[in-house]
Amino acid sequence: MFRLLKRQRRRLTLYALFVAFPIAIAVISMMLGSQIGVGGMQWRLDLIAGLAAWAMTMGLPIAILYFVPDTRFLLDLLAATFTITVWPQAAASLISQEAAFATSAIACVLIIACVRFDLIDKLMPRRDFFGQATYRTQQSPYAIWAEHVPDPGLLDRHWCPALQSTTFDRKNANLRTSTYHFDFLQYRQRQMMTQFDMHEAFSYDFETIDDDNQTIHRGTFSLQIIEHGRYRDVRIKESQQKLRFTDWLVNWMDDSVGDQADHLMARAQNMEDRSVTGDLMRSAAVAHPSPNPAAA
Numbered sequence: 001m002f003r004l005l006k007r008q009r010r011r012l013t014l015y016a017l018f019v020a021f022p023i024a025i026a027v028i029s030m031m032l033g034s035q036i037g038v039g040g041m042q043w044r045l046d047l048i049a050g051l052a053a054w055a056m057t058m059g060l061p062i063a064i065l066y067f068v069p070d071t072r073f074l075l076d077l078l079a080a081t082f083t084i085t086v087w088p089q090a091a092a093s094l095i096s097q098e099a100a101f102a103t104s105a106i107a108c109v110l111i112i113a114c115v116r117f118d119l120i121d122k123l124m125p126r127r128d129f130f131g132q133a134t135y136r137t138q139q140s141p142y143a144i145w146a147e148h149v150p151d152p153g154l155l156d157r158h159w160c161p162a163l164q165s166t167t168f169d170r171k172n173a174n175l176r177t178s179t180y181h182f183d184f185l186q187y188r189q190r191q192m193m194t195q196f197d198m199h200e201a202f203s204y205d206f207e208t209i210d211d212d213n214q215t216i217h218r219g220t221f222s223l224q225i226i227e228h229g230r231y232r233d234v235r236i237k238e239s240q241q242k243l244r245f246t247d248w249l250v251n252w253m254d255d256s257v258g259d260q261a262d263h264l265m266a267r268a269q270n271m272e273d274r275s276v277t278g279d280l281m282r283s284a285a286v287a288h289p290s291p292n293p294a295a296a
Contacts, residue, residue: 001066003262004274007255008065011075015061016054018079022086024054069279076253077115084110124245131257132237135265141199141225144234147264148223149202150178150191159264162284183283187216200225217243236261 005012028050061075085107092099113119137144146157150166162180169175174193180186188209195203203222207215219240226233238257240248250256259277266273 001274004065007259011253012061015075015079016058018083020054020057022082023057024050027053066274069276081111121244121246126242127245127248128241129243129248129251130239133258133261134233134235135261136231136233137265137268138231139268144225145199150176161281217241
């Protein structure tokens, strides 16, 4: 649970500021208006009521992240809705009721435009994403290597059940194409190996392509196995270039590389796995159980 909250710290912080905090302020305002309590007890009751409202409001995102993490984007939508509607409407209401109504109407149009017409991606520039994380395991270097390197001979050992196939290029031994099938999308990835030190480290440049053979985005991935006697540290680095703003935001909100490391560590140690990556992999294993049963 702690690791999940750590990885979702950015999403929870934004939710706390833009959703839970306004609700707490509203409760305190209502308490002040009701004049519950006498004398010095008034401010104490108001503060307790506000803190209680804030705590109860924060219970919703924690429950969603723990039980149904695939719906976590609703929290982002809720925070954005509060940001666009509640704060501006509160400020406009100080002017007149007409201004508050107009503000609400404009906010609704903005929300629909953002959701329906990808307005955010059209207005915001593309961004590069970089993440790195390290996890500790007692797995052998061979087991770690077999679970990570994209190789057709090791496909049944790979940690990602969405990886359905990997083929080598006939003209370039360093180039391979991997196909990934998730329950909501599928794509191919061309991977050009730039480092290949058996059972120690590998890295590749990748290009993700769609069904029309068009490039979606490019990036790099690297993995290093660091020996420490009875255990090993596995260091993962990933960069993605010129992502759409919403794709970059998802990676940033989820701390995606760190979340992946949490899943891999839980998988290696046979621990309870509440990571977003783990939930995604379990869905992929159900949707596409073969040819990779070992990763389920």
